[in-house]
Amino acid sequence: MKLEIDELELQQAFNSFCKKVLRNEAINAQVASQSRKNTIVNFSDLNINEEMMAGADDLSSGFETEYSIQGRRISNAQLIRAINGLNEAHKRIIELYYFYEINDHLISELMQIPRSTVQSWRAKALKLLREDLEDCRDVCNTDI
Amino acid sequence: MYATPISKQRGHAIGLMPFNTIISAINGDCSAMDKVLEHYDNQMNYLSTCHIRSEEGFLIPIINMEIKDRLQSKLVHAVTRFSVERFKAFAQHKTTRNMLDQI
Numbered sequence: 001m002k003l004e005i006d007e008l009e010l011q012q013a014f015n016s017f018c019k020k021v022l023r024n025e026a027i028n029a030q031v032a033s034q035s036r037k038n039t040i041v042n043f044s045d046l047n048i049n050e051e052m053m054a055g056a057d058d059l060s061s062g063f064e065t066e067y068s069i070q071g072r073r074i075s076n077a078q079l080i081r082a083i084n085g086l087n088e089a090h091k092r093i094i095e096l097y098y099f100y101e102i103n104d105h106l107i108s109e110l111m112q113i114p115r116s117t118v119q120s121w122r123a124k125a126l127k128l129l130r131e132d133l134e135d136c137r138d139v140c141n142t143d144i
Numbered sequence: 145m146y147a148t149p150i151s152k153q154r155g156h157a158i159g160l161m162p163f164n165t166i167i168s169a170i171n172g173d174c175s176a177m178d179k180v181l182e183h184y185d186n187q188m189n190y191l192s193t194c195h196i197r198s199e200e201g202f203l204i205p206i207i208n209m210e211i212k213d214r215l216q217s218k219l220v221h222a223v224t225r226f227s228v229e230r231f232k233a234f235a236q237h238k239t240t241r242n243m244l245d246q247i
Contacts, residue, residue, distance in 0.1 A: 007163040009235060014161065014226060018184055018222065019184075021222040022219060029215070030211075
């Protein structure tokens with residue numbers, strides 16, 4: 001049985017479909033703009049102190065920066081030397097995870113190794129780094 | 145007083161797009177799509193209106209063009225997605241159900 005399309009019914013269905021789509025999209029847009037309003041702050045809403053902080057120089061970009069962690073002082077150069085001392089795979093994992101902020105799953109896809117391996121290699125690399133930096137610190141202290 | 149109930153007003157096509165325009169818009173015709181956009185322009189204006197408060201305290205309605213553009217692109221997407229086959233299937237389902245009800 002071939003059914004003839006009822007023109008009027010199709011027109012009505014199309015009309016209600018379009019209206020429904022528009023209404024839902026308007027709600028989506030409203031929700032999106034609301035969430036944007038919650039996360040983004042205008043410069044005009046900031047007070048002077050916060051504005052100064054926003055325009056401050058990024059101190060960590062300097063090469064001669066020192067980090068103080070748990071009473072130790074580690075310079076950027078020491079950190080770079082320690083990272084360069086690792087083998088290639090460990091270095092790449094550290095680079096991708098901490099500098100590019102990619103998660104383990106993506107790293108495993110990029111390097112074509114299982115995800116659990118990424119995790120264990122990262123843990124191992126961190127351990128090696130820690131040992132290396134602790135040695136460094138001893139050397140530094142003896143120098144002083 | 146003579147009045148017909150709204151549910152029995154069949155053949156009432158006020159505010160609806162012409163059938164041929166709908167079919168050509170679904171098939172991706174540009175001028176038909178323009179007509180569809182023009183037809184729903186008022187609806188989009190209504191949905192994208194937001195009110196800002198003036199210095200005197202009055203609410204002034206303005207059209208948020210960001211939302212309106214979003215609505216327009218969504219409508220174009222949706223119109224191309226509308227399938228006559230699904231409508232046909234739905235209509236067939238409805239007629240068979242009516243027949244069963246009558247039996």
